[in-house]
Structures are given as C-alpha cells and as structure tokens.
Amino acid sequence: RSSWLSREGLLAVLAYLPWAFIVWAALFGQGVPAWAMKMALLALVLLSLAVLACTAMIYASLKPIPAWRHWAVLPAYLGFAVLCGGLAAAAVYAVSEWPGKAAQYGLPVLALARGALKWRYWRDIDRDPAPADRASALGLPAGREARVFERPHTEANFITREMGFVLARKHGRRLRVLALLLFALLPAVLAWLAFLPASGPSALLLGLAAAAALLGAIVERWLFFAQARHLVTLYY
Numbered sequence: 001r002s003s004w005l006s007r008e009g010l011l012a013v014l015a016y017l018p019w020a021f022i023v024w025a026a027l028f029g030q031g032v033p034a035w036a037m038k039m040a041l042l043a044l045v046l047l048s049l050a051v052l053a054c055t056a057m058i059y060a061s062l063k064p065i066p067a068w069r070h071w072a073v074l075p076a077y078l079g080f081a082v083l084c085g086g087l088a089a090a091a092v093y094a095v096s097e098w099p100g101k102a103a104q105y106g107l108p109v110l111a112l113a114r115g116a117l118k119w120r121y122w123r124d125i126d127r128d129p130a131p132a133d134r135a136s137a138l139g140l141p142a143g144r145e146a147r148v149f150e151r152p153h154t155e156a157n158f159i160t161r162e163m164g165f166v167l168a169r170k171h172g173r174r175l176r177v178l179a180l181l182l183f184a185l186l187p188a189v190l191a192w193l194a195f196l197p198a199s200g201p202s203a204l205l206l207g208l209a210a211a212a213a214l215l216g217a218i219v220e221r222w223l224f225f226a227q228a229r230h231l232v233t234l235y236y
Contacts, residue, residue, distance in 0.1 A: 008054035015047035072121040087210035094203040108188040115184025183216025
C-alpha cells in the first residue's frame, strides 16, 4: 500500500494479460470479435501508462533528492511514452495508410510541448536552492557554515557512485540543447513534413522522428540522473 515499486511490478504483470490475449488472437483467434481486440488494446495502453506513472512516482517520492520531487517528473515520463510510442506507431501505420489528423496535428504539438515542459523543469531545478545545507543539517544558527575536513569513509559507496556525478555546467547546457533538438524540435519538424502533400515517404520521415525522439530521451534520462543531487552528498 505504500510502495510505488511494488505497484509498478504488479501493474507490469497485469499489463501482460491483454498483451498475451492480443498475440493469441492475432495468431490463432480467427473468430475473435473486433470489439474484444479494441478493448484489449485499450486495456494494454492504460495499463502501460499506469506502469510508467508508478515508475515516475518512484523517483518523485524520494524526499532526499529535491530535483526529483518536481511536479513535472510525472507528466514528463508520460509525455515521453506517448511521444515516442506515437511516432513509432504512426511510422508503422503510414507504410500502408494515412495515420490521420490526430497524428498529423497531435504529434508535432506534443513534441514541442515536451520541450517546453522539460525547459521549465531545468529552469526550476537551476533556480531552486537545496532545502538543506551542512549547517542546517547540523542545527547550526543561521549564517554559520560547516565544511568537511575528512571524508566519512575511505571507499566509494552507492551514493557516491550513483548520485555523485560531476558534470560541468557548460557540458550540461550543451547536452540540454542537444536533448531538446532531438526529442522536441527535430521530431516536430519531421512529423510536420511527413503530412505535407508533397512530402514523399511519410513513413520514413516519421521513423526518423521516432528515432530522434528516442535518442533525445536517452540524453534527457542521463541528465535526469546526472544533475540530481542527493542531499547526503553534502557530506562528501
């Protein structure tokens, strides 16, 4: 009842049920009615989004990492899922048919909205100070400072390996720009071009847009960890 990790695991197992039904129906269930397939697809989509929501909440519930407590963490996870999955699905669908107006207008707008949301998140974590420092953790009066003159231990531990990244500010800015270009601007332009009357192979353009969005998501996910600061690193 209190673990987002447990909820994620439970929902991930449940998500396999409609997936297994869809695979079975596609291979052997010739007489399966269309409404049953549609309901299974809807259940698969909703359960998949629920799994991702739990994944996001695993991070958003961690109080020692202020950057992950931001309100944009949950919509960012869901937005990446819908954008990357939507672009990939539209590319596959465009091989034989026109994906439709929902994809034509929705995918470029979603890509740009994802970029705006992530820019807001980065701006906020840069501006917001940490909720604690060494002095306040020790209960020292305001204005006093505490400095570390000896490490807590001689060997690295999980915190120093996973949450102690040293990323130069200039490199962080460049990676942010690269991520925005890959998962926001480039997919929006390619998706828009794919639906123009004289665009040519729309499936190819949508496939390139999906690949760019996935590469951008990888860069963004790395920054999500590298630029987060666990409060215990104050003591290192």
